[in-house]
Amino acid sequence: MTKPLRPALLSGILLAVLGSLCPFLWFVLTSFKSQIQVEAIPPTWWPDGSVGFYASALIEHRLLHYIRNSVIVAGATTVIALVVATPTAYALARLRMAGKAWILGGLLCVAMFPHIVIAGPVWQILERLGGLNTHWGLVLPYVSLTLPLAVWILTTFFQELPFELEEAARIDGCTGWQALYRILLPLAAPGLFTTAILTFIYAWNEFFFALLILTDPEHQTLPVGIALFQGEFTMPWGEIAATSVIATLPLIIIVLLFQRGIISGLSAGAVKG
Amino acid sequence: MAGLALRHIEKTFGRTRVLHDVSLEAGEGEFVVLLGPSGCGKSTLLRIIAGLEPQTHGSVHIGGQCVDTLPPPDRDIAMVFQHYALYPHLTVRENLAFGLKMRQEPKPVIEQRLAETAALLEIHDLLDRKPRELSGGQQQRVAMGRAIVRKPQLFLFDEPLSNLDARLRASMRVELKKLHQRLGTTMVYVTHDQAEAMTLGHTIAVMNHGRIQQIGRPDQIYHEPGNPFVAGFIGNPPMNLFEGSYRLHQRELEFRVGDLTLKVPFQVHDPAGTDAGTATLGVRPEDVTFDPPGSRHVAVAGTIDVIENLGGDSVVYLIVEGQPLVTRTSPVLRQHAGDSVTAYMKKIHLFINENRVPLPSS
Amino acid sequence: MRENDAMTPSTRDHATGWLMIFPALTFVAVFSLYPAMDSFLLSLYSEFPGSERSFIGFGNYAELFRDPVAHQALIVTLGFVLLSTTLELLLGTGIALVIHERFKGRGWTRAAVLIPWAIPTVVAAQMWRFLLNDQYGAVNAILFGDQVDAYVPWLADPWMAFGAIVLADVWKTSSFAGLLILAGLQVIPDETYDAARIDGATAWQRFWHITFPLLKPALLTALLFRTIDAFRVFDLVFVMTQGGPGDATQVIQFYGYKTLFTEGRVGYGTTISVTVFVALAIFSLFYVRTVGSKLLQREPA
């Protein structure tokens, strides 16, 4: 049996939940309004349930197209970042090497770069490689940008696994790589999963590089689409709201399903760092 | 042919030296215990034998062959870890088979070894469980099974019983002994628990501060401790040790510590070549009685401070001329705290310059 | 002793290790380190449309030192960092205390609190822009209801617009700060509170004398993370105000962006961004030195 909630706690919960959700709920409500309702002054609270904005977002503003781009970019970023970050984190957490501290410190430093410091030269590299207005052209810098966090989180996860396990594996005849993929990877699966989610969310939400690298609407991701959403005759708030709701939906589902993993992953670097 | 030989092993971590010139031999089928307090270097030594850690100097021979250049899998050893190190994502069966699979043993061989091991350890019922579904004792068995199934030339145990509760530890101790008797393989066993060491080992190597203090059979270690550290580390309650000064007389040795003067009726050859100096005098609690035991004892008068009644025997804490003296007597003493008594030391150990000075036994 | 060195050294290990790290290092080198160096080099040149690139040493830095627009951008940024991180740490602590308690529905509460963090910044920015709209905004409706003529064009006033950016950031990232702080709360053993309770400490005293001091490392970590992020704020400004009105919300990163990409003052634009980076690096280095990078020395259990 849970104890009855203390009034202070109850009001704390209410404040936190309402404060977090209400602003966005207003956007959700807006997305189900009609244009007349959106333009009403004072605003009407309750929508008439029309899905016109969704229809116009999907058809006129080619929302599915943006979603497809975002899925491709965020998905590819996540996969590549994990594949690259995992051995790195393993080596940093488990192998004795000179200069490990420097590498970890360096990664932290890189994570701190203001994006604009690297934006110009990255743009030129991609221009030379023909990567502008391509999905991979955005994925490459995204992988580089998400690596520090991914390595950092995975390193903490690997460090938490007992060393004996790996020594046992060594005595059982595993090489370093075998010990990694036969013993440690299965055990670090929750950590990998959390890292994957965080990387995905990062790539899904990133705006600055997407704005610079993807100028062609054919390849633009959702955040760029949403930020540059402008109508000729009015701010299309209804369509923006509908698009935003759809862009956010996958993230909300991820949060609801994997709340525990996300919290542990985010705090992994925090307490120990 | 020796099962294991360590020659002048030294190990430094950065600027700290954790092992000093350690040499040790274990015959084929011998059970060697490395005993010492935590931080004495015994685990490091074990890991050097396993190849998990390279030594700075010296060499390791297993089965007569120098293994210094061999990685762990090629040393034909198996190791049981303190925390068992069972692979949590594999079943017991897979855990046991993992090492054989890595060595690409043929399937029938794996099956057969599995069956043998399971029978030996009586773990049939556990084979399809995951480690987290096992009790501590069961995990321990599986961990041993994983070592046994490999049929190595040498077993290494790193405090394998330290995570079990006292009763289980005692029973596993017995099982381990039986197991050794059946397998007859050389074993090296690291522990800080003297009871384990005494019951399991053919040979005990007592270690402290990265040095081997004494190597010997359990009874040697107990009866003839080579130095004050070994003397104090073995025994329960530990040996009474007094650091004081001595003076040699014609037929006796006079030992002073504080206000207490002991006259030991032995003729002693002073290794230092002088007639006086500092020394450590030790007497085991069980070598102190309250009945005059006959000749050649040392009698002291004191008062009882505390009596611990353990049922079969009792531990009596005396104060003798301001010095504490612990005794263990049986049967139970019928006196009370504050009473004056006379106690008789039956056997005395004397250490001069940290070395044992043999006294004729009483 | 042994734990410290519980890893297996051998040259083979070393080679494997570098092989494992190599791909990550390549990525970071090509897409972060090289660009950063390139930017630094560019910052030593003067270049703008209609002029040839010419080497001027640290001339751009000298100009930055004198540039009143840069000063204002820096003040706006510092104000933003100070205000938003302070509020986020306060609110984050509150959130952490709430979601640390055990109660029915805690999972849902935690998920709800996480949602603002998961929402794309661009969406959050559009959302707040709409909420603060001078005509259709919910904020005006809540405050003034039917008194339509009292509606405030929040983003038109320099101070309010600045406040709006802070508000949007606080809404979006307090929960993240809260999570970092929660991690700190979770390592405080319950026994400590029980002991304090037996000693007669009130709830407030328990917070102030036990929770708060023990929470300091987590708070400092959250402060570091949030400061670094707040310094780089861009999306919110780009969407909500474009730096206006009257440069009241022009943060340094946005100024750098405008200078570099719109004005084409390559040298000066990179100078701004490099300066931001160097300032952040110094701050973090100082910070890590004092607070400590425990991860590196952490011993495996």
Next chain:
Amino acid sequence: MVLLCNVPLAHGREFGTARGSSPTLVSPPVTLHFVTWKADHPQAWDEAIRRFEQAHPRIRVNREIAPHSSTAYHDLLTQKLKNRDVSLDLFFMDVIWPAEFAAAGWAFPLDEYFPQNEREKFLPATIASGVYRHHIYGVPSRIDSGMLYYRKDLLEKYGFSPPSTWNELVRQAEAVLEGERTTHPLLRGYSGQFKQYEGLVCGMLEFVGSHNGSFLTEDGRRSNLTAPESLLAVRFVREQIIQRLATPAALTYQEPESLAVFIQGKAVFHRNWPYAWGLANDPRHSKIVGKVGVTTLPRFSGGKSMSALGGWLYGISAYSQHPDEAWAFIEFMTSPALQKYFAIHASLAPSRLALYADPEVLHANPQYKDLLPVFRTARPRPRTPVYPIVSHILQRYFSRVLAFPKTDILEEAQEADRKINRFLALVRDARE
């Protein structure tokens, strides 16, 4: 000058050779890479390009679509040009860019392709915007310029004719607001674009210019913001327009927001570009269909009405491998036939003068007749290679004095003056 001439020569071409050779006959098939923006009427563009490819079967046009935001499009193009991207052939230039593109050597001079007699067929302001230092770099695709929209019904109701001076506008608006207070509490006197962005420069140019002020001196070498007529115009905007007629909300408005206010019937006067006409009279969006009038922007007494010139010019990249084919494309797209097509199907105001007498064009866009005088007087924004920098300084200056009502306009103007002069001097030093 030296630099300018070097650009085309570096590609092994001399001015005389290109002209006259018919590109469709000489070479193997060529694909032109055209970086354009997301159009309001994409179907019209698809059709126009289809027609071009039909007429020039050996030339393909490959479009790269950039955002329809002048700033974002500018940043993209300049990045590409800085990298000397040879795959880029054709682009649009906003009327404020040719100086920048020419000085940087990015735009191909079109003097030989586009002779004087041909230029005279276009609205002079649009041609002027493509010229930098005696060479022409762009061909106007259409014209945009600021104009005053008003509520015909409300002005008639109160017996006003469209205002010719700003003071008149203020008087009329206040009278209307006074009269409508009970029935239209939300009605504002004026709706314009005062957010800190490029549009603010256009809007303010119209106020300053109609008071005989200017941003730069006649010779374009110095800033002219501290001239008393400029300062007065700025003060008028702050005190009369923003604080009395428009409400400070206008400080957050770009074109869409300000137009929304107008077409929802919440403003008496509205400043916008020609495209607003169609939307204001479109019953799907507008509540004031048929109640809209349009006229030239007012002036200050003693000044002349002035509207800011906008619009897009076609340009050819100096790094293009196919300038002849690119010119063929421009020639085709700016031909009378195609401009007429765009005027009718995409409401783009033609840059060719003759089309303002074309009955079909006038039938589709009856307002053009009234607007021609506006188009004729449209004034370009300062022409300088460092225009983006100058624009940012101007945006900051105007936005500050409008958003902070207590600032000293003269001080702010002096600061902006100093900064603009510095950059103008830098460019001169680099040139001379």
